[in-house]
Amino acid sequence: MKIGIMQPHKKYKFLQELVFEGFWPINKLSSQTNTILLLIMYFAWGVLLFLLYDIPVSFITAGTLGALGLYIWTIGIFRYADALRDVEIERINKVNQKFLTEYLEDLFHPSSIIFGVFIYCGVLTYLFTPLFPHSPTFLAQLQSEMNVTSLPPLLMLFIFLLIFDLSYRLGLSLYLIFTQLRRNVRLSRYLKTPMLSSYFSPVDIRNLEGTDRFNFLSISGGFMLIPLGLLDPILLYLLLLYLFLTLFLSSIVLFHLRFLYLRAIPEGILKLLKSAKFAQIGTITTKKRPHLTPTLFIFNGRNFFIATSNKSKKVKNLRSINKISIFIDSQEQKDYTKNVGLLTIGRTRIYGHDIRTGIIYFIVLGFRMIRTYFLFHRKYPHYINEYWRGSRELPRAWRIFPILSRTIIEIIPEQFYLAKASRTNLVML
Amino acid sequence: MRVKCDLNGEWCELPEYITEFILAKSLVYVNTISRENYPIIQSLLFVNEHEKCTLRFLVNSKSNILVNLNHNPFLTLTLDKTHPSNPLRHEGIMIEAKAHLTSSANDIQLCYNELLDKYGVEIVTKILGAVEMDELIAIGTIPNKIVHWKGPFFQKLDCSKRKRKSANLTKG
Numbered sequence: 272m273k274i275g276i277m278q279p280h281k282k283y284k285f286l287q288e289l290v291f292e293g294f295w296p297i298n299k300l301s302s303q304t305n306t307i308l309l310l311i312m313y314f315a316w317g318v319l320l321f322l323l324y325d326i327p328v329s330f331i332t333a334g335t336l337g338a339l340g341l342y343i344w345t346i347g348i349f350r351y352a353d354a355l356r357d358v359e360i361e362r363i364n365k366v367n368q369k370f371l372t373e374y375l376e377d378l379f380h381p382s383s384i385i386f387g388v389f390i391y392c393g394v395l396t397y398l399f400t401p402l403f404p405h406s407p408t409f410l411a412q413l414q415s416e417m418n419v420t421s422l423p424p425l426l427m428l429f430i431f432l433l434i435f436d437l438s439y440r441l442g443l444s445l446y447l448i449f450t451q452l453r454r455n456v457r458l459s460r461y462l463k464t465p466m467l468s469s470y471f472s473p474v475d476i477r478n479l480e481g482t483d484r485f486n487f488l489s490i491s492g493g494f495m496l497i498p499l500g501l502l503d504p505i506l507l508y509l510l511l512l513y514l515f516l517t518l519f520l521s522s523i524v525l526f527h528l529r530f531l532y533l534r535a536i537p538e539g540i541l542k543l544l545k546s547a548k549f550a551q552i553g554t555i556t557t558k559k560r561p562h563l564t565p566t567l568f569i570f571n572g573r574n575f576f577i578a579t580s581n582k583s584k585k586v587k588n589l590r591s592i593n594k595i596s597i598f599i600d601s602q603e604q605k606d607y608t609k610n611v612g613l614l615t616i617g618r619t620r621i622y623g624h625d626i627r628t629g630i631i632y633f634i635v636l637g638f639r640m641i642r643t644y645f646l647f648h649r650k651y652p653h654y655i656n657e658y659w660r661g662s663r664e665l666p667r668a669w670r671i672f673p674i675l676s677r678t679i680i681e682i683i684p685e686q687f688y689l690a691k692a693s694r695t696n697l698v699m700l
Numbered sequence: 701m702r703v704k705c706d707l708n709g710e711w712c713e714l715p716e717y718i719t720e721f722i723l724a725k726s727l728v729y730v731n732t733i734s735r736e737n738y739p740i741i742q743s744l745l746f747v748n749e750h751e752k753c754t755l756r757f758l759v760n761s762k763s764n765i766l767v768n769l770n771h772n773p774f775l776t777l778t779l780d781k782t783h784p785s786n787p788l789r790h791e792g793i794m795i796e797a798k799a800h801l802t803s804s805a806n807d808i809q810l811c812y813n814e815l816l817d818k819y820g821v822e823i824v825t826k827i828l829g830a831v832e833m834d835e836l837i838a839i840g841t842i843p844n845k846i847v848h849w850k851g852p853f854f855q856k857l858d859c860s861k862r863k864r865k866s867a868n869l870t871k872g
Contacts, residue, residue, distance in 0.1 A: 549782050553731040553739030561739050563731035563776040565792060598729065598741035607727065607745065607819070608826040616738045653785035690742055697742070697764050 283356055283379040285348075287439065306345045309436075313338035316429055324423055327416050333498040337433060340495025344440045347489020348447070352378075354482040366470035370461060374454045378447065387442025394434055394506075402505065409503050437496065444493075444517055447486050451524040455531065462534050472700055473535040474686055480528040487521045490514070533572050537700070540613050540689070543601055544570045548651070552577060553596040554588035562588055567654065568597065569646045575615065575682035576643050581624050586678065595619050597682055600690070612690035614697060615682065622679040629678060643679050712753045712857065718848055721793055722748050725779040726819070728755060732768035732775045740768055745827060747814040749840070755795070756811050756840045758828060761803075766837055769799045777841060788851035797841035804838075811838045 284292075292298045297305050314335065321331050355378070358371060398409045407415070410430075414422055422430075458476070462468045493514050500507030533541075550568040553561060562584055566577050575597050579585050589595060600612030622640055623629025633640060648655050687700035728746045731739050742765060746757040755777060759765050769775065780792030802808070812833070815824050828836070846857040 548784070549780075551729045551731075551741050551778060553741045553776075555733060555737065555739055559733065559737075559772060560774045560796065561731040561733050561772075561776040562796075563729060563739075563741065563778045563794060565729075565778060565780045565782065565790070592737070594738050596731070596739040596741050598743070600743055602727075607823055610727070610743065612743055614741055616740070657786050657788060696760065696762075697740075 283375050285352065285379060285443070286381060286384050302349050303346065306342060306349065310338055310342040313433065320426055320429060324426060325417055326426070330413070330502065333502055334433060336495045337437060337499045340492045341436055341440060343492030343495065344444070344489050347485050347492060348443060351482060351485035351489065354485065364470050366461070366467055367475070370458065373457065377450045377453060383443055383446045384439065385442070386445045387439040390442050391435055391438035394438060397505070441513060444486065444490055448517060448520045448524060451483060452520065455524060455527045458531055462531060468535070471535050472687070473532045474684060476528060476532045476535050480525060480532065483525055483528065487525060490517050490521060529573065539611065543599060543611060543613060547599045547601070551598040552585060553598070554585050555592045555594060556588050557591045567647070567651055568599070569643065569650055571646060574684065577680050577682070578647060578677055579680060580676060581629065581678040585680065586621060586624050589619050589621060589680065590624060593618050595682055614688040614690055615684045617683045617685040620681040620683065622681065624678060640679055712843060714753055714846070714857065718793060718846065721791065722779060729778045730765065730775055732765055733772040734768050735771045740764060745815060745819055745824070747811060747818055753843055754840050756838060758808065758811050758815065758836045758838055760831060761835050761837050769801060769839065773799045775799050775841060791850045794847045795841065795843050796845040797843045800840040800842055802838045802840065805833060807838045808833055808836050
C-alpha cells in the first residue's frame with residue numbers, strides 16, 4: 272500500500288466536490304482551482320461590500336482572514352483526500368485493500384457533513400438569538416455599528432455563505448479526526464491478529480502518518496479565524512476550544528500511528544535491532560559505485576542513527592546521492608542457516624557536514640542531537656569510554672568532538688527487507 | 701602467504717595478513733546498486749581464489765543481486781571482525797570490485813564444490829536451496845581497490861594500476 276501512487280476502482284469524493292460537479296463551468300475545473308476561485312469570490316465580494324456600505328474595517332479584516340483560513344483548510348483537506356484517492360487499490364494485497372476501502376468509505380461517507388450542519392445551526396442560532404434576555408444579538412450589534420435598521424441582503428448572504436463554508440470545514444475536520452481514530456482502532460485490531468498483521472508493512476503505516484499530517488496542518492488554517500472570533504468573546508472561546516480539541520485529537524492520531532508503526536515490525540526484528548551492535552552502511556559514490564562500511568548504530572523506535580566523521584566518505588557520498596541502506600544481521604557464526612538480517616533502505620538527514628552547518632543543526636535540533644548522543648552512550652558505554660581514553664592517540668576524525676569533527680546521520684526508512692540465512696533473495700517486510 | 705595477482709594485466713599484491721584475514725572469514729557483505737539507484741546490502745557465503753585475488757559466490761539467476769549487477773556491474777564487499785568493547789581493535793577489509801558473471805556449467809560446478817569444501821553439504825544446500833545448477837550464476841569479483849583497517853588506521857591497496865603498487869600506509 273504505497274500512498275500517493277495508486278488508483279482506486281471507485282472515485283471517492285467529498286460532498287462539496289459532488290456539489291461542484293453539478294454546476295457548469297466549475298465542474299470542468301479541478302477541486303484546487305475551484306478553491307482558489309472561491310477565495311477570489313470572497314475577496315471580491317468583501318471589497319464590493321466595503322465600497323457599497325459603511326462596514327467596520329475590523330469586520331472586513333476578520334472576514335478576509337476567515338476566507339484565507341478557509342482556503343488553507345480546504346487545500347489541506349483536498350491534499351489529504353488526493354493522497355488517499357490516488358492509491359492504486361488493485362496493486363495492494365487483499366487485506367490492505369479491505370482496510371483501505373473501509374477507511375475510504377468512512378471518510379467520504381455523506382454523513383461527513385453532519386458535524387458541519389450542527390456547527391452551522393449552532394452559530395446561526397447564536398447570531399439570531401440573544402444569549403441573555405434583553406442582550407443584543409451579534410447581528411443587532413453589527414446593525415448598530417453600521418447605523419442601519421436592517422442589514423443589506425448582499426451582506427446577509429455573504430455572512431450566511433461564509434459561515435456555512437466555515438462550519439462545513441470545521442465539521443469536516445472533526446469528522447476526519449474521528450474517522451482516523453476509528454481507522455487506527457481497526458488497524459490496531461488487524462495488527463493484533465497474527466494471520467493478518469504480516470500484511471501491514473511498517474512503511475505503509477508511516478506513509479499513512481505522513482498523509483495524516485496534511486489534516487493536522489490544515490487545522491492550522493483555523494487560527495486565521497481568530498480575528499473573526501475577536502468580534503465576539505463567546506465565539507472566540509468556542510473557536511479556541513475547537514482548535515485545542517482538534518489539534519489534541521489529531522496529535523493522538525499521529526502518536527498512535529507511530530506506536531502502530533513499531534508494532535508492525537516483527538518482534539524478532541525488534542529483538543535483533545536491540546541486540547545487534549554493528550550495522551553495514553551502504554552508500555553510492557559520485558561515480559555511481561557502491562561503498563560499504565561497518566558502523567555502530569542506534570534505532571530510536573522510528574529511525575536509525577549513526578555517528579561518523581564529518582569528512583567521511585559516507586557524508587561525501589550522501590551529500591551527492593542521498594540514498595542509503597543499512598544492513599543489520601544476527602552475525603550467526605555457528606550456523607549460517609540461522610542468520611537473519613534486516614535491510615533498510617531510505618534517505619538521510621546529515622546533522623551538519625562542517626562546523627557552520629553543525630552549529631545551525633544544533634540550534635534547530637540540539638535536543639535531538641543530545642538525546643542521540645545519550646542513546647549511543649547507553650548502548651555503547653565501553654566504546655565511548657574507550658574513545659575518550661584513547662582520544663589523544665586517535666586521528667582527528669575519530670575523536671569525539673561533536674559538531675567539530677563528528678556528525679550524526681539520521682536514516683529515515685523507506686522500505687524494509689528481510690534476508691534469511693544469507694540467501695540472495697530479499698523479502699519485503 | 702604474500703600473494704601477487706595478475707588481474708588481466710594489472711598487478712595486485714596482497715600482504716599476508718590480508719589473505720589470512722579473508723581466509724578466516726565465512727560471510728561477506730556485498731553492496732550492489734539497484735535499478736532504482738539504491739545501495740542494496742546482502743550477506744553471502746563465498747570462496748576465495750587465492751592466486752587470482754578474487755572472491756567468488758553463487759547466486760540464483762532470479763535473485764535481486766543479479767538484477768542489480770546486470771544494471772551496474774560494480775560491487776563493494778566487506779569482511780570485518782568487530783571487537784565487543786574496544787573500537788580500536790576492529791579489523792576489516794573493504795574491496796571495491798567489478799563483477800564477472802558466468803553461467804558456464806564448469807565454473808558453477810567448481811564454485812559449488814569449493815563452497816561444499818568450505819561450508820559442508822548441509823549449510824550449502826540449506827542456503828542455496830534445492831536448485832538445479834542451471835539456475836545458478838557464478839559471480840567473480842575483480843578487485844579495483846582494497847582497503848584494510850585496524851582501529852582508526854587504514855591501508856589502501858590499489859589494484860587498478862599497471863605498475864606494481866606497494867602498500868601505502870595512511871592514517872585517518
